[in-house]
Amino acid sequence: MKKICLLARSCAAAALAAMLFTACVKDKITRTYQIRTPIYEVLSTFRKSIKSVPASPVNSIGKIAVAGNYIYVSDIYKGIHVIDNTDPAHPKNVAFINIPGNEDLAISGNTLYADAFGDLVTFDITDPANAVAKNFATNVFPDHSTYYSGGYTNPDSINVVVGWNTRDTTVDYEPVGIFYPIWYDCTNCGIFAAAMNAPASLGAKAASGSLSRFAILNNYMYTVSSNNLTAFDISNHFSPAMKNSFLVDWHVETIYPFKNNLFVGTNSGVYMYDAQVSPSSPALVGQFTHARGCDPVVADGDYAYITLNDSSACLGIYNELQIVDIKNLNNSSLVQSYQLTHPEGLSKDGNTLFLCDGKGGLKVYNAADVKNLQLLKQLNDADVYDVIAQNGLAIVAANDGLYQYDYTNLNDIHLLSKF
Amino acid sequence: MKTLPTLLAVLLLALGSIANAQQTKTVKHAWPFQSINSVGLVIGQQNVAMQVTTINGVQHGNWFGGIGVGVDGYRLRSIPVFAELRKTFHRRFFAYTGAGANWYWKQNADKEQYYYGDKFKPGFFGEAGLGYTVKLRKNLGLLISGGYSFKSLVEEGYDYYFYPYWHPDTGPTTKSQVNYTLHRLEIKMGIAF
Numbered sequence: 261m262k263k264i265c266l267l268a269r270s271c272a273a274a275a276l277a278a279m280l281f282t283a284c285v286k287d288k289i290t291r292t293y294q295i296r297t298p299i300y301e302v303l304s305t306f307r308k309s310i311k312s313v314p315a316s317p318v319n320s321i322g323k324i325a326v327a328g329n330y331i332y333v334s335d336i337y338k339g340i341h342v343i344d345n346t347d348p349a350h351p352k353n354v355a356f357i358n359i360p361g362n363e364d365l366a367i368s369g370n371t372l373y374a375d376a377f378g379d380l381v382t383f384d385i386t387d388p389a390n391a392v393a394k395n396f397a398t399n400v401f402p403d404h405s406t407y408y409s410g411g412y413t414n415p416d417s418i419n420v421v422v423g424w425n426t427r428d429t430t431v432d433y434e435p436v437g438i439f440y441p442i443w444y445d446c447t448n449c450g451i452f453a454a455a456m457n458a459p460a461s462l463g464a465k466a467a468s469g470s471l472s473r474f475a476i477l478n479n480y481m482y483t484v485s486s487n488n489l490t491a492f493d494i495s496n497h498f499s500p501a502m503k504n505s506f507l508v509d510w511h512v513e514t515i516y517p518f519k520n521n522l523f524v525g526t527n528s529g530v531y532m533y534d535a536q537v538s539p540s541s542p543a544l545v546g547q548f549t550h551a552r553g554c555d556p557v558v559a560d561g562d563y564a565y566i567t568l569n570d571s572s573a574c575l576g577i578y579n580e581l582q583i584v585d586i587k588n589l590n591n592s593s594l595v596q597s598y599q600l601t602h603p604e605g606l607s608k609d610g611n612t613l614f615l616c617d618g619k620g621g622l623k624v625y626n627a628a629d630v631k632n633l634q635l636l637k638q639l640n641d642a643d644v645y646d647v648i649a650q651n652g653l654a655i656v657a658a659n660d661g662l663y664q665y666d667y668t669n670l671n672d673i674h675l676l677s678k679f
Numbered sequence: 680m681k682t683l684p685t686l687l688a689v690l691l692l693a694l695g696s697i698a699n700a701q702q703t704k705t706v707k708h709a710w711p712f713q714s715i716n717s718v719g720l721v722i723g724q725q726n727v728a729m730q731v732t733t734i735n736g737v738q739h740g741n742w743f744g745g746i747g748v749g750v751d752g753y754r755l756r757s758i759p760v761f762a763e764l765r766k767t768f769h770r771r772f773f774a775y776t777g778a779g780a781n782w783y784w785k786q787n788a789d790k791e792q793y794y795y796g797d798k799f800k801p802g803f804f805g806e807a808g809l810g811y812t813v814k815l816r817k818n819l820g821l822l823i824s825g826g827y828s829f830k831s832l833v834e835e836g837y838d839y840y841f842y843p844y845w846h847p848d849t850g851p852t853t854k855s856q857v858n859y860t861l862h863r864l865e866i867k868m869g870i871a872f
Contacts, residue, residue: 286862287724287754293855433857 291433294426300419307415309360310381312391315341315353318679323473324657326648327367327466330388331655333662334362340374342388348653348664349676355389360422366474366481367466371497373474373481375401377420380483382498394498403485469646469657470516470556470605477517480539484512484524489533491540503540518559521545521589525557530566532589546589550582556605556646562587563595563630565613567603579603581615583630596631605646605657612636612670614654616644622656622665624673637673639665710737713745715763717869721753721828723861728752730828730865734763734777741767747777751804754861755832756784759804767812773824776807781830802831806865820871828865833858 318341322334331343331351339359344352361377372383372391380397398415468474475482481492481500489512490505511527520536529549533542550568557566564584570577581598602618613627621640625633642658649655652668653676662679666672715734720727729752736745743765751757761779768774783799808826815821834857 285722285724285864288860288862289857290860291855291857 289433290430292428292430295429297425299422299425301422302416303418303420304415306360306420306422307393307396309358310376310393311358312342312355312389313358314356316356318353318661321657321659321662322362323364323469323471324646324648324655324662325365325367325466325468325472326650326655327385330385331662332365332367332372333657334365334374336363337361340365340372342391343662343679344388345655345664348666351662351664351677351679353679355391357383357391364472364474364483366468366472366476368476368481368494369466369497371494373476373494373500375474375483378402380492380500382500384498395500397492397500397502400490400492400502401483401485403487467648467650469648470558470607471514471646473513473515475515475517475522477520477522477535478539480535482515482517482522482535482542484508484515486510486512488512489515489522489524489542491542493540506541514556516557516559521559523557523559523564525566530557530564530584530592532586532592534589546586546592548584548586548592548594550594558606558608559586560608564592565606565608565627567600567606567615569602569604569618571602581606581633596633598633604644607647607649607654609649612649612667614647614649614656616647616656618645619643622647622654622663624654624667624670626670636670639673639675641675641678710739712736713738713743713871715743715745715747715765715822715869715871717822717824717867719824719865719867719869721751721863721865723753723863725754728754730867732759732867732869736763743767747779750784751781751830753830753863755799755859756786757802757804757830757832758782758784759830761804761806771812771814773810773812773822774808775810775824775826776805778803778805780804781832783832783834798835800833800835802833802859803829804831805829808865810867812871815870818872822867822869822871824868825864825866828863829861830863831858831860 318333318335319338320336322336325332329344329346331345333341333343335341339362340357341353342355344354359374359376359381362374365372365374370384370386372385374381378399378401380400381393382395383391384394385391473484479493479495481494483490487507487510488505489508491503492500493503494500508524508531509526512524514525516523520534522533522535522542524531529547531544532546534545535542537543550566557564564586566582566584568578568580568582570579579600579602581600581603583595584592585595586592600617601620604616604618606613606615611626611628613625615623617623621638622644623635624637626636627633641663642660644656644658646657647654652666654665654667656663664676666674666676713736717732719730721730730749732747732749734745734747736743745763747761747763749759751759759779759781761777763775763777765773765775781802781804806826806828808824810822810824813821836855
């Protein structure tokens with residue numbers, strides 16, 4: 261009997277040990293993340309919100325453009341701030357144009373062109389403080405918006421994503437050892453993936469930063485997406501008509517108009533197009549290939565100035581300024597390169613070159629001799645990324661605001677204001 | 680990890696030599712120093728991995744308290760740092776418990792990582808068990824023990840938004856977190872001096 265009891269106890273102990281063993285060796289791995297579901301609004305209703313509203317603080321500075329006494333500053337994905345710059349020492353924030361999904365802008369005369377997700381919106385800015393939306397070119401940037409998929413074009417029957425409901429969730433999870441992107445539960449997510457653009461125009465009185473993806477040349481506006489160049493006929497200023505769109509390259513970044521040419525910056529080089537013979541179908545006339553990197557470009561009569569930086573988005577490793585001889589667009593060649601910190605936007609006024617060198621600040625060069633640039637001034641006020649320099653005034657976009665410098669006297673370049 | 684057993688053998692031999700040398704010392708303290716150095720296996724749901732610890736502290740009567748540090752190779756290699764408490768009973772048997780923090784130690788071959796550019800936050804480490812001491816010499820004992828071991832880690836990263844194309848600001852990129860809570864059994868052998 262005792263043996264039976266002992267056996268029973270042993271079995272019970274073994275069972276208990278087995279249970280404990282099983283319980284003790286469990287790996288519990290959970291993953292906590294956010295699930296976002298889209299908030300929809302009918303497109304026609306959504307468009308009614310695109311208008312001037314009272315001025316509001318600048319949240320996240322994007323692209324910049326200047327027209328007359330006004331500066332237009334894109335607040336990334338939100339809209340455009342209108343700054344009265346009559347007195348550059350005391351700029352005034354006078355209005356905000358609400359444009360959800362906006363990244364780029366261009367100005368010609370009293371017309372402002374801005375992207376709103378996949379659409380191109382045309383504003384009458386005769387009164388800059390009261391911009392009026394005059395026209396919506398529908399889905400002209402299709403790679404920035406998918407909400408027209410299926411062939412629907414009626415704004416009253418299209419839902420667009422205007423926000424997200426967010427909730428946290430925790431699920432059991434087993435690591436897979438590979439990068440695993442998350443897909444969200446939204447059929448119209450593309451509405452939030454607008455162009456990474458800004459203004460680029462050289463109209464008579466308007467100018468844009470070199471990071472612009474919009475450019476105005478004569479009666480045409482040209483825009484670049486990540487792959488394509490698109491030409492809009494803006495003979496009728498308030499009703500741009502898309503004429504053509506064609507592949508340039510992968511990873512297109514900027515477009516800069518000079519004379520009758522368009523300089524398109526890509527990750528791997530600069531493409532030069534002649535827009536004089538056929539403005540609706542600019543012809544490729546030259547190409548300059550460089551190492552991979554983000555590359556805003558500006559040009560003057562003989563040279564193109566290209567900055568390369570090592571932003572991870574461009575997979576670059578170099579931080580330098582390259583000056584390219586473009587006297588013959590068919591046979592451009594590198595003249596000189598200069599090592600920099602993290603160069604981005606740049607602007608040229610006469611022989612003076614203004615270069616935003618990231619945390620290295622704004623650098624002002626005498627560029628009379630491109631083979632031997634002379635640094636005139638280095639302004640380390642901020643982490644800067646784009647500049648428009650004209651008429652003795654340099655308007656600089658930085659991570660923490662808008663800076664303005666007086667360079668009428670190159671021996672006394674000084675800060676006028678920070679906005 | 681292949682060199683780990685060799686290193687451990689060298690370590691144990693060295694510690695044994697130190698302990699042997701210490702036997703010649705005759706000075707007695709009320710709170711004598713004691714070092715416990717162990718190598719063992721942690722047995723979890725996924726696999727069996729090595730664990731090495733060294734615990735150094737003081738002994739008082741049947742009690743021992745010390746600070747331990749080690750290398751734990753289970754799933755995500757980590758370095759536990761912990762406080763340990765032991766009680767000896769019936770001269771040969773002992774019970775132990777320890778608790779502390781656990782830091783991730785990146786391994787090139789680590790396949791567990793979920794994110795690119797991942798970032799680990801330290802987690803918790805704990806253990807408890809029973810053991811038996813085989814006395815080899817005066818002040819030198821061989822320890823055999825077994826028990827429960829626990830460690831946790833938190834991995835943080837971002838979920839990237841790829842549709843229709845990637846850009847960190849365009850879509851609902853969100854922060855994400857993976858919590859690893861790993862329960863194991865452990866079997867250890869070591870020396871104490």
